[in-house]
Amino acid sequence: MAMDRIGASGAIRGGGVVLARLSGVHKRYGKVQALRGVDLELRGGELLALLGPNGAGKTTAIALLLGLLRADSGTVELFGADPQDIAARRSIGVMLQDASLPPTLKVGELLRLAASYYPAPRGVVESAELAGVADLLQRPYAKLSGGQQRRVQFALALCGRPRLLFLDEPTVGMDLQARQKLWSAIRALVADGCAVVLTTHYLEEAEALASRVCVMAHGRIISEGSVDALRARVALKRVRCSSRLDVASVAAWPEVVEARMDGDRLWMSTAHAEALLRRLLAADDQLDALEVQAAGLAEAFTELTDAADSAAASQREAA
């Protein structure tokens, strides 16, 4: 338990035991090579965010770990066993992106059914409370709003006391408030020792939750590390200020990578923030409302996947 908590806080990387693993996995659908040699480990107590543009191979990687697909080559392990072995899947919870549940069944009935698959599940009320759907137990699934349906699916995912939880785009279609509620429920589960794999389109979701981020593109893992480490891979900083200086002349400075007007503010990106600031302040003594920011996960992500795109393109040309 103590180990789990250390792992959960991200203080000791790799301290958690390996719960699931892809090694050297290739998967092809017809002519499309979905995965080309993916190695991935999911460890106890961590929240891993799997990011990547559409078609990067995230869903295929998850489907392999859930035993929905078989790898063409390489090995897939879930708790040291084949994920197609039902005993291995008794320790996981699953929330898939587009699963529509039987519309006429009530929420309580759906929870009872899902819980019946597990050896020692949570009670129906406990699961519903954790997911914030305790007031919906008597309602038919079809009568719920989109956000409520997603929360019910989350309740189904956690009802079996999983040690590893797969969440595929869990907050799609949720408003901000619902999303933040779900985030805090996920954090509570992680604090309780449950490992989570999350795929998401929302970078702020990964930024808010993940202890480790894995970026995929073109069927490969192109970056792996903490959110901070990923951000740090992008050295650029953003500088904004209110100034009398002219954009064109600022853009010509050697420290500036890009300059433009953002509303009535001057906006610049730079690899040498300190030098740029000295020059700015010297050039305009009226300079006001100065802000300096590290690039966000979004920039890091764009830069990484752009690089992967051009690498893939040049590979195609060479071939």
Next chain:
Amino acid sequence: MDATTMSAAVAMPRARIFGAYVEEARCEVLRYLRNPGFLLPIVLFPAVFYLMFGIALNHGNGEAARYMLASYSTFGVMAPGLFGFGVSLALERDSGLLTLKRALPMPPGAYLLGKMLMAMCVAATVGALLLAMSVFLAHAGLGPTQMLALLATDVLGVLPFCALGLLVGTLLKGQGAPGLLNMVYLPMAFLSGLWFPLQVMPKFLQQLAPLWPSYHLNALALSAVGLSDASRLPHVLVLAGFTLGFLLLAARRLRRNG
């Protein structure tokens, strides 16, 4: 590897596995009881046919009434198997429900058994309704053993059609399934002599009839109501063979394609 691999084959007590089967079947039955739009046509269609052709147009001929009771029972039993399995599987593959269930530790047998049980319940309802009509409206003069034999034939006879529905359900997804199933259902019923006796059909179609599972089920139904003395065993074996064959093909497709 810097970390040890956790292995955890979680044991599941037998009683809980049985519980999963019960829950799955319970939910399957609840779903369809709450969706009368799906069930009512399956139950009422053969009853209305029997009422029109077997009762209203048949004036006091007990043997003809029994003959039509047998063939409309066969006709009525095909639908819950074909549609209950085929349509629901095709829809559930399309909606992602089956994918979710395959990812969850659901015992795969529970899914199939739940649907099978549901189809058997509907088949029993269809059969019982036709029997009640034959007793109270057609005065077909069936003895209690004959009635029980026909009902048992109905309930077990749905199984090969469940297997065929399962196979069709693996061939296509979503809304296309009902159309294809009708293309299987109605011609097969016609070619097996369920609407017109085979004797009045062209010789070629008569020779083809043993190819259709419904022909064999109808032979068993006729034997149950005392209109045939031929041995039942060959028909039972052929139906068992059909069931097994369809099941194996369907299981292979499901394993490969999900």
